[in-house]
Amino acid sequence: MTTSFPPAMRSRPVYGVLTARPGTGHLIVADGEGADAVTDMIAAATDAAAMLARSHIIYVPGPTGTDRAETLRALGAAQFHRSPSFAACLPRLQKVLADAQMGMQIYVAGTEGVIGQVQQQAMLAGLPWQAVQTEHRGSTVRRVQCVHCKGITEAVRTDPFPCSHCGLNLFVRDHYSRRIAAFQGVNIDAEDPGQVPPPVERFA
Amino acid sequence: MSVGAPKIPVRVAEVVEVNALIKRFRFVRRDGGPMPVFSGGAHVVVDMDDHGTRRMNPYSLMSDPADTSGYEISVRRDDAGRGGSLFLHRHVTPGMDLVISSPVNLFPLDARARKHLMIAGGIGITPFLSQIAALSRLGGRFELHYSARTRDLAAYADDLTARHGDKVRLYLDDQGQAIDLNRLLQGQPLGTHLYVCGPKGMIGWVCRTAESLGWPKSAVHSEEFLAPPVGLPFQVQLATSGKTITVGPAQSLLEAIEAAGVDAPYLCRGGACGECETDVLGCDGQIAHNDHWLTDEQKVGNTKIMPCVSRFQGKTLILDR
Numbered sequence A: 001m002t003t004s005f006p007p008a009m010r011s012r013p014v015y016g017v018l019t020a021r022p023g024t025g026h027l028i029v030a031d032g033e034g035a036d037a038v039t040d041m042i043a044a045a046t047d048a049a050a051m052l053a054r055s056h057i058i059y060v061p062g063p064t065g066t067d068r069a070e071t072l073r074a075l076g077a078a079q080f081h082r083s084p085s086f087a088a089c090l091p092r093l094q095k096v097l098a099d100a101q102m103g104m105q106i107y108v109a110g111t112e113g114v115i116g117q118v119q120q121q122a123m124l125a126g127l128p129w130q131a132v133q134t135e136h137r138g139s140t141v142r143r144v145q146c147v148h149c150k151g152i153t154e155a156v157r158t159d160p161f162p163c164s165h166c167g168l169n170l171f172v173r174d175h176y177s178r179r180i181a182a183f184q185g186v187n188i189d190a191e192d193p194g195q196v197p198p199p200v201e202r203f204a
Numbered sequence B: 001m002s003v004g005a006p007k008i009p010v011r012v013a014e015v016v017e018v019n020a021l022i023k024r025f026r027f028v029r030r031d032g033g034p035m036p037v038f039s040g041g042a043h044v045v046v047d048m049d050d051h052g053t054r055r056m057n058p059y060s061l062m063s064d065p066a067d068t069s070g071y072e073i074s075v076r077r078d079d080a081g082r083g084g085s086l087f088l089h090r091h092v093t094p095g096m097d098l099v100i101s102s103p104v105n106l107f108p109l110d111a112r113a114r115k116h117l118m119i120a121g122g123i124g125i126t127p128f129l130s131q132i133a134a135l136s137r138l139g140g141r142f143e144l145h146y147s148a149r150t151r152d153l154a155a156y157a158d159d160l161t162a163r164h165g166d167k168v169r170l171y172l173d174d175q176g177q178a179i180d181l182n183r184l185l186q187g188q189p190l191g192t193h194l195y196v197c198g199p200k201g202m203i204g205w206v207c208r209t210a211e212s213l214g215w216p217k218s219a220v221h222s223e224e225f226l227a228p229p230v231g232l233p234f235q236v237q238l239a240t241s242g243k244t245i246t247v248g249p250a251q252s253l254l255e256a257i258e259a260a261g262v263d264a265p266y267l268c269r270g271g272a273c274g275e276c277e278t279d280v281l282g283c284d285g286q287i288a289h290n291d292h293w294l295t296d297e298q299k300v301g302n303t304k305i306m307p308c309v310s311r312f313q314g315k316t317l318i319l320d321r
């Protein structure tokens, strides 16, 4: 099932449901449970065989260990690539975007970190971010940028959490940057150093 | 209260006959100062006193945005129109004083694009002239496909080709030349933005073709200023100001509201910007929604109207104005 999030401030991204659209090619990126959104979309497509014949699927196991690579591989897309991490498939993604022509459809499903980073790459390639279809599935862990040292911590589960770069205790905001593809983390004990509320597991 | 974009008092510095249908007008500030900087694709609303009738028509700026000494517009004479273009063609001469609005841009280039693909039809060339001037200064990648009825009517084509060579492709109807749109749209690098300005039919054709070939809506931009259509006269009640007005056959609802001394917001006066959106408090009849702004749902609901271009037929129309 598609994840439903409680209402939040306007900068917090909202996600849709993947739908097969006519296009000259299809780039599909997913991580973790995002694989299910891909299989659901293909199952509902009017001409799944024709779509798969022009599809390039990139899959990364999820932050909580979910790995459905074999299910996606079995779809029989023109190209399928399993990558151990998003960072590892970034050069491939960039190459596909650099060589592509207008008319290629882009779909991304899974966790917010991967969705945001695929949109970021599409934007760097000159596409409007709205051109990327998104669907959230699975883990709600966040990718957070520390506003103080600018370092990014992946897969944040608790609020507050210590910045993995500078060590400050960060409060996780809903404030989101599309350019950086990360939520904002702000020091929580700047006024009273050491007064840090106990961390709560907000993202699973 | 003042409505619309801030006004600039100008003097007509030059009028040039570009071809049998198009004249170019250059405006400079009456006080000799610099014009505000604008961005390629912007338009101004020219305020005209046509022998007692006030006409305010939007025209795209075609001059180089970096030139703050004056603004230029090109106007195609519309013999069947309500009279704005005829007034400019027949009565506006160098030395005359006019008032124009500050520039407003409803058709900007998307600076994030990897390439700009422009399609112009006829007088729709004008916003591209200022955009191309800006892009060539910045070294931006663009391609212009310009179609016109004949070579004589292809305003500025020679100048564009001389300056930009094979980035400009010309298509002449009387030579049987037409844009091979399917091919053109299928060969564009990812990150290309598409811009179209020209007659309604052309805009529709380009947008539909792009959509069917998988182009995202957000990468397709178009601009068409609608001239307020003429029609039967009708009555409107303005609830807030407590007035009942009659809209004449060649008058727009917005013009009739203004003529009654009621300030109503506007920017483009061509159904494109959304600024004039007005709540409908009561409607017993049919609104002719002529705008590009309201969604189809809103149009069916009859709870909103765009007075700059839309009309009414029926018993009563009550507006929150």
Ligand code: FES
Residues within 6 Å of the ligand: B265, B266, B267, B268, B269, B270, B271, B272, B273, B274, B275, B276, B277, B291, B293, B306, B307, B308, B309
């Ligand atoms: S004034 Fe722009 S839509 Fe009416």
